[in-house]
Amino acid sequence: MIFGRAKSIADSLRKTRESAFGQIGALLGPSDIDEAFWEELETLLIQADVGVKTTVHLIEWLQERVDEEGLHRTEQVRELLKGRMVEILSASETDYLSGRRLLSVVLVAGVNGSGKTTSIGKLAHWHKEKGQKVILAAADTFRAAAIDQLKLWSQRAGVDIIAQAPGSDPGAVTYDAIQAAFGRREASVVIIDTAGRLQTQFNLMAELSKIQRVAAQNVHEAPHETLLTLDATSGSNALSQAKHFAKSAPLTGVILTKLDGAAKGGMALAVAHEHGLPIKWIGTGERMEDLQPFNAREYVEALFDNGAATTEAVR
Numbered sequence: 381m382i383f384g385r386a387k388s389i390a391d392s393l394r395k396t397r398e399s400a401f402g403q404i405g406a407l408l409g410p411s412d413i414d415e416a417f418w419e420e421l422e423t424l425l426i427q428a429d430v431g432v433k434t435t436v437h438l439i440e441w442l443q444e445r446v447d448e449e450g451l452h453r454t455e456q457v458r459e460l461l462k463g464r465m466v467e468i469l470s471a472s473e474t475d476y477l478s479g480r481r482l483l484s485v486v487l488v489a490g491v492n493g494s495g496k497t498t499s500i501g502k503l504a505h506w507h508k509e510k511g512q513k514v515i516l517a518a519a520d521t522f523r524a525a526a527i528d529q530l531k532l533w534s535q536r537a538g539v540d541i542i543a544q545a546p547g548s549d550p551g552a553v554t555y556d557a558i559q560a561a562f563g564r565r566e567a568s569v570v571i572i573d574t575a576g577r578l579q580t581q582f583n584l585m586a587e588l589s590k591i592q593r594v595a596a597q598n599v600h601e602a603p604h605e606t607l608l609t610l611d612a613t614s615g616s617n618a619l620s621q622a623k624h625f626a627k628s629a630p631l632t633g634v635i636l637t638k639l640d641g642a643a644k645g646g647m648a649l650a651v652a653h654e655h656g657l658p659i660k661w662i663g664t665g666e667r668m669e670d671l672q673p674f675n676a677r678e679y680v681e682a683l684f685d686n687g688a689a690t691t692e693a694v695r
């Protein structure tokens with residue numbers, strides 16, 4: 381891990397584990413599978429934001445295995461469930477910015493307040509730690525405060541920023557940032573911040589498409605990542621956001637933010653299973669270091685266990 385002060389995923393997900401998944405863990409403690417078991421498991425998975433579709437899939441899949449293998453203990457279901465969750469979460473797994481190129485362009489989209497600008501600051505820091513030169517593009521030109529906020533992050537992370545006046549064309553800002561990266565600033569990564577809200581949803585999507593087009597016209601195969609920030613505390617609402625954005629802009633993955641708070645954590649499964657979207661990063665706080673590459677196995681372990689050798693005692 382590159383971050384010296386990063387918390388472990390198990391630490392970050394403590395609250396999450398203690399709420400929804402703690403109860404699932406308790407239900408899957410050592411006992412016999414009884415009549416009420418499947419219904420309780422279904423209810424708890426839905427409460428944990430796994431989503432109805434994915435919950436139904438998990439229950440049916442588990443019941444089949446239990447029947448086939450003649451299992452009768454809940455702790456056996458626990459291992460099966462964890463295994464299936466890891467499979468779902470890794471099915472569409474791809475590396476962040478895999479492949480080599482001169483300039484990588486990363487576009488970050490998402491509804492207002494979902495954590496775009498903060499995640500961009502963290503990503504900039506991550507790249508910088510790897511010795512890469514980063515330019516941020518302040519293409520959320522809708523609000524003056526948005527530009528100021530990104531400037532603050534560029535200072536914190538110690539990276540360059542290209543910004544124009546509020547109200548200017550986001551496509552032009554994108555173009556300028558790319559030219560700056562190719563030109564005198566010689567950066568290898570451009571990260572583009574975008575608006576979360578405009579006058580209309582239509583404008584928002586048109587603006588995103590335009591930014592994508594400008595990137596594609598100026599850098600081969602850009603944007604190389606189009607990441608959607610999803611606030612993990614927003615539950616099923618985030619799922620419909622994902623659907624909406626995926627329709628208007630080809631997404632390459634998700635940054636799941638605010639997992640340090642009251643998020644229930646199951647949303648990652650719904651996003652991966654229903655949308656086939658890989659989770660690439662998780663946001664676990666407001667500091668620059670609070671961003672971690674997503675790892676399916678670690679994530680599932682952190683939802684169920686506190687990382688200690690013994691299984692956590694559930695309330």
Ligand SMILES: Nc1nc2c(ncn2[C@@H]2O[C@H](COP(=O)(O)OP(=O)(O)OP(=O)(O)O)[C@@H](O)[C@H]2O)c(=O)[nH]1
Nearest residue numbers: 492493494495496497498576637638663664665666
């Ligand atoms: N606890 C916690 N807070 C976060 C995280 N990511 C973002 N936030 C907070 O969420 C709030 C919104 O974050 P922004 O980065 O401004 O969100 P945005 O998507 O850029 O919002 P707009 O520019 O308004 O569209 C801020 O108060 C952030 O500090 C996270 O991983 N954990």
Ligand SMILES: [Mg+2]
Nearest residue numbers: 496497520526
């Ligand atoms: Mg923002």
